[in-house]
Amino acid sequence: MQMNTTRATSAAKARPWYTHRWPWLLMLGPALVVIAGIHTTWIAFTRQDALVVDDYYKEGKAINQDLRRDRIASDMGLHASLRYDAAAGKLSGSVLGLGESASGRLSIKLVHSTQPEKDISLLVQPDGGGTFEASLAMLDMARWQVLIESEQRDWRLHQTWNWPQQRSIQIAAETSR
Structure with a gap:
C-alpha cells in the first residue's frame, strides 16, 4: 500500500506546473489588474476631461462679476x-x-451636468407680458443648470432643474445680504 501512495505522489510531482490548476488561479488576479490598468490608460488618453478649466485664475476672477449680476437681479426683484x-x-x-x-x-442656457456637448443655448424675445416660447428638441433625462440672463449680460437668474422629475421650475433672484 505504501508503494502505491508513493507512486501516486511521484506521478503528481512529475506533471509540469502548467497542468495544475493552482498556478493559473494565482496568476488570474494580477493578470486582471494588468488588463484593467491597460483599459483605464486607454480611457484616460482617448477621452477629454471636460470638467477641467484651462484658465482657472481667470475663471476665479469672473466669479465676483457673476455675483454682481446676481445682486442686480435681486435688486430688480x-x-x-x-x-x-x-x-x-x-x-x-x-x-x-x-x-x-x-x-x-x-438668453437661456441649459447646461448639462456632465456632457458639455449637450448644452443648449436659446435666444428668446418676451412679449409685453414677459412671456416667451421657444422650440426645443427632446431634453435628456438629467440634472440641468438653467441660466437666464439679459442679452447685455447685466443680470442673471440660475437654478438646477431635474428633468423630467420637475416638469416646471420657478427661479427667483436670491435676496441681497
Missing part, C-alpha cells in the same frame, strides 16, 4: 418660471421683475 412640454417640443415661460416684464431679448 426678478423671477422666472419655465415649463417644458415634451410632446409639443416647446419651452415656455416668463421673466418678471417688480410687477413688470423684463425688456429686451433673453
